[in-house]
Amino acid sequence: xxxxxxxxxxxxxxxxxxxxxxxxxxxxxxxxxxxxxxxxxxxxxxxxxxxxxxxxxxxxxxxxxxxxxxxxxxxxxxxxxxxxxxxxxxxxxxxxxxxxxxxxxxxxxxxxxxxxxxxxxxxxxxxxxxxxxxxxxxxxxxxxxxxxxxxxxxxxxxxxxxxxxxxxxxxxxxxxxxxxxxxxxxxxxxxxxxxxxxxxxxxxxxxxxxxxxxxxxxxxxxxxxxxxxxxxxxxxxxxxxxxxxxxxxxxxxxxxxxxxxxxxxxxxxxxxxxxxxxxxxxxxxxxxxxxxxxxxxxxxxxxxxxxxxxx
Amino acid sequence: xxxxxxxxxxxxxxxxxxxxxxxxxxxxxxxxxxxxxxxxxxxxxxxxxxxxxxxxxxxxxxxxxxxxxxxxxxxxxxxxxxxxxxxxxxxxxxxxxxxxxxxxxxxxxxxxxxxxxxxxxxxxxxxxxxxxxxxxxxxxxxxxxxxxxxxxxxxxxxxxxxxxxxxxxxxxxxxxxxxxxxxxxxxxxxxxxxxxxxxxxxxxxxxxxxxxxxxxxxxxxxxxxxxxxxxxxxxxxxxxxxxxxxxxxxxxxxxxxxxxxxxxxxxxxxxxxxxxxxxxxx
Numbered sequence: 156x157x158x159x160x161x162x163x164x165x166x167x168x169x170x171x172x173x174x175x176x177x178x179x180x181x182x183x184x185x186x187x188x189x190x191x192x193x194x195x196x197x198x199x200x201x202x203x204x205x206x207x208x209x210x211x212x213x214x215x216x217x218x219x220x221x222x223x224x225x226x227x228x229x230x231x232x233x234x235x236x237x238x239x240x241x242x243x244x245x246x247x248x249x250x251x252x253x254x255x256x257x258x259x260x261x262x263x264x265x266x267x268x269x270x271x272x273x274x275x276x277x278x279x280x281x282x283x284x285x286x287x288x289x290x291x292x293x294x295x296x297x298x299x300x301x302x303x304x305x306x307x308x309x310x311x312x313x314x315x316x317x318x319x320x321x322x323x324x325x326x327x328x329x330x331x332x333x334x335x336x337x338x339x340x341x342x343x344x345x346x347x348x349x350x351x352x353x354x355x356x357x358x359x360x361x362x363x364x365x366x367x368x369x370x371x372x373x374x375x376x377x378x379x380x381x382x383x384x385x386x387x388x389x390x391x392x393x394x395x396x397x398x399x400x401x402x403x404x405x406x407x408x409x410x411x412x413x414x415x416x417x418x419x420x421x422x423x424x425x426x427x428x429x430x431x432x433x434x435x436x437x438x439x440x441x442x443x444x445x446x447x448x449x450x451x452x453x454x455x456x457x458x459x460x461x462x463x464x465x466x
Numbered sequence: 467x468x469x470x471x472x473x474x475x476x477x478x479x480x481x482x483x484x485x486x487x488x489x490x491x492x493x494x495x496x497x498x499x500x501x502x503x504x505x506x507x508x509x510x511x512x513x514x515x516x517x518x519x520x521x522x523x524x525x526x527x528x529x530x531x532x533x534x535x536x537x538x539x540x541x542x543x544x545x546x547x548x549x550x551x552x553x554x555x556x557x558x559x560x561x562x563x564x565x566x567x568x569x570x571x572x573x574x575x576x577x578x579x580x581x582x583x584x585x586x587x588x589x590x591x592x593x594x595x596x597x598x599x600x601x602x603x604x605x606x607x608x609x610x611x612x613x614x615x616x617x618x619x620x621x622x623x624x625x626x627x628x629x630x631x632x633x634x635x636x637x638x639x640x641x642x643x644x645x646x647x648x649x650x651x652x653x654x655x656x657x658x659x660x661x662x663x664x665x666x667x668x669x670x671x672x673x674x675x676x677x678x679x680x681x682x683x684x685x686x687x688x689x690x691x692x693x694x695x696x697x698x699x700x701x702x703x704x705x706x707x708x709x710x711x712x713x714x715x716x717x718x719x720x721x722x723x724x725x726x727x728x729x730x731x732x733x734x735x736x737x738x739x740x741x742x743x744x745x746x747x748x
Contacts, residue, residue: 172647173563179555180564180573183617187576190591197594248489256486265490267739272497274735276675278702279724282709283500286717328496335493359479382582389584391678392706416586416678423590423682439590443583450579458575 191443198437200429209437215402217426222434224441226404230319230412231442234394235387237323237408238330242387243380245327246334251364253335254342266339272332281396284325289316289397292324297409312407315399320408322398329393330383337379341372341460378457385450389442391416415442501728508725511718516726521688521704524713531723533690533699538727540691541605541684541700542674545612550666553617557624558650574625577618588614589679597683605691605698608684612673619672623665627658664738671734675727677702701727 166174201209201222212223253266293316304310345368353363369376399411400421415438426432515530522529556573564570588611596607631654639649655662684698686707691698701723708720 168645168647172645172650173559176555176559177563177569179552180559180569180621182552183556183573183576183580183621186614186617187580190588193591193594194587245489245492248486249493251482251486252490256483257490265494267736268494268497270739271732271735272493272500274671274731275500276677276702276727276731278675278677278705279500279504279728282705282720282724283503285709287499287503331493331496359475361479361482362475364482385582389582389586391584391586392702395706396709416584419586419590420678420681423593424685436590436594439587443587446582446584447579450582451575454575454578 191440194436194440194443198433198440200433201437204430205434209434210441213404217428217431220428220430222430224415224438226402227413227415227418227438228441229404230398231388231414231416231445233319233408233412234322234326234398234414235384237320238326238387239380239384241324241327242331242334242383246331246383247338247376249331249335250338250342253339255360255364255368266336269332269335272328273336276392277329277390278392280325280329281393284321284328284393285317285396288325289321292316292321301409308406309408312405312410314409315411317397317399318409318411319398322394322412322414323408325393325397326387326390329390330387333386334379334383337382338372338376341375341379342368344375345371372460374456375460378453378455378460381449381453381456385446385453388449389416389446391420395420415439501732504721504724504728507718507721508723508728511722512725516719516722520690521699521719524711524716529719531699531701531704531719533687534701534704534723535726537605537684537687537691537699538674538701540694541609541612541680541698542670544606544609544694545616545673546666546670548609548613549616549620549669553620553669554624554662556617557621558628560621560625561628562646562650574622577621580618581622584678585611585615585676586678586681589682592679593682602695603683603685603697605684605694605696608680608698608700609694611679611683612676615676615679616669616673619669620666623669624662627661627665628654630661631657660741664742667734667738671731671738675702675731677706681706 205212205222209222210224210228212221213225214221214223215226216222249269253262253269257265293314297314297316297318297320300310301312301314349367349371350363353367358366394414395417398414398417400413400417401411402413403410405412419435419439419442423432423435426435515528516532517530517535518532519528519530520533521531556577560570560574564573592607592611592614596610597603635653635657636649639653640646644652680700680703684700684703686703687697687699689699705720705723705727708716708723711717
């Protein structure tokens with residue numbers, strides 16, 4: 156029972172307070188809907204002109220005014236795949252180390268170091284990648300790959316330093332601390348008595364991890380990985396510096412390419428003509444929808460894994 | 467290969483322990499490598515001029531990024547002034563009234579998704595709404611973009627921090643006859659004050675290093691700003707332009723900018739973490 160007395164308008168101050176806070180909460184939902192509809196509305200010229208073939212066409216030509224998203228979408232997916240392939244084992248390793256393997260006194264400092272990596276702005280990763288990683292890739296790693304692995308289509312173009320592979324590598328460095336921190340938290344939620352029971356049966360540390368901790372936290376781990384994936388898909392600055400900004404479809408990871416975000420960063424302010432701009436906006440819309448789906452799945456898994464624990 | 471099952475299991479265990487430790491060591495090496503490069507190269511560019519002078523064309527001696535530093539600070543402060551009140555109110559709703567209802571869950575999920583939404587798309591959105599309609603880039607558009615990115619972070623931190631306040635405190639105040647808003651203002655917010663402030667500081671640090679949402683909104687400018695209503699110099703876009711330029715002295719300044727941004731963001735992050743952990747020990 157509220158003790159606040161009704162004001163002249165007939166509402167108690169509690170009701171007014173509740174209404175006010177819910178209005179602000181509604182703001183984020185409204186913002187989301189407005190964002191989607193503005194992007195949708197401004198993509199209309201391009202949607203009208205190209206329809207669904209926008210997603211499957213590899214044309215990107217401001218001169219003939221023909222645009223398709225395929226190269227940017229493939230570039231986004233390739234860089235993200237490379238990034239996740241590198242980031243996944245390393246971040247799981249770090250998470251395991253922090254949750255179960257390291258001596259107790261090391262957990263705090265090492266954990267903090269990983270979280271600091273996550274706090275470094277992405278543009279610093281991009282710039283560092285351009286000036287430090289690219290020369291290393293160009294002088295030793297990529298020439299070696301080209302020489303010994305060029306029979307595989309993935310490594311079949313001349314090494315330049317910049318390109319899909321380097322972008323994926325820099326992206327991996329960016330998402331490793333992010334995924335590691337989340338999976339560590341998931342591992343730490345595993346009840347001590349479950350682990351002790353397994354140790355009591357004579358299991359080794361690895362067996363406890365494989366048979367108890369991973370099955371127990373699997374949904375949370377998958378959620379964390381998808382969260383990292385969502386981040387990687389939409390990341391702009393770390394990629395734009397090193398991807399090479401080239402428009403041609405290639406299976407080679409050594410070739411320069413483009414991602415949706417890097418295309419936007421490079422061309423949006425310079426685009427002239429309604430169709431050009433609206434095609435870029437449609438690219439943005441596509442990116443927004445892809446990340447929305449991935450991040451929704453991430454939230455779903457993280458949420459169900461938390462619920463289990465909440466009992 | 468192995469004498470016994472036990473030996474194989476122990477070998478497997480050793481391998482995983484070594485690999486996992488190696489991954490952690492790799493993480494620390496990366497941190498030291500990146501921070502080392504940024505510090506060493508950035509330190510050479512940072513001097514008195516860097517903080518007090520305007521940018522100069524490539525080839526000329528001297529010059530600094532004073533306008534960009536002020537621009538980044540201005541836009542970040544205005545972004546916080548917009549996002550913090552809205553976010554704290556919305557977070558209050560989630561923690562006090564929206565824990566188990568449909569609307570609360572919807573707002574919570576949307577915020578969680580928007581925390582990781584691509585920041586460049588936010589930039590495109592604000593461009594369409596504020597730059598295209600007014601016909602010019604502006605500091606306000608930049609501040610709004612940053613505010614949109616900050617908002618979901620503030621909402622979720624506020625909710626988490628308010629939930630940590632025991633409900634007995636609310637009940638005690640309510641039993642004394644206080645209306646709910648007074649309970650919040652005088653009891654719950656006070657109890658959660660440290661957590662709220664650190665959470666907000668972390669949110670600010672996060673957007674201060676953002677570049678993508680500023681490219682199409684604040685853009686950049688080589689001059690001192692006269693108002694928030696014009697294209698506005700900022701550290702991150704300057705860093706991007708300078709690092710991509712072919713001029714050595716501009717690239718040098720870009721390292722300086724990277725150093726200043728990284729150092730400030732990490733300083734805020736470390737300080738707030740120290741405060742948080744210091745508190746939780748009591």
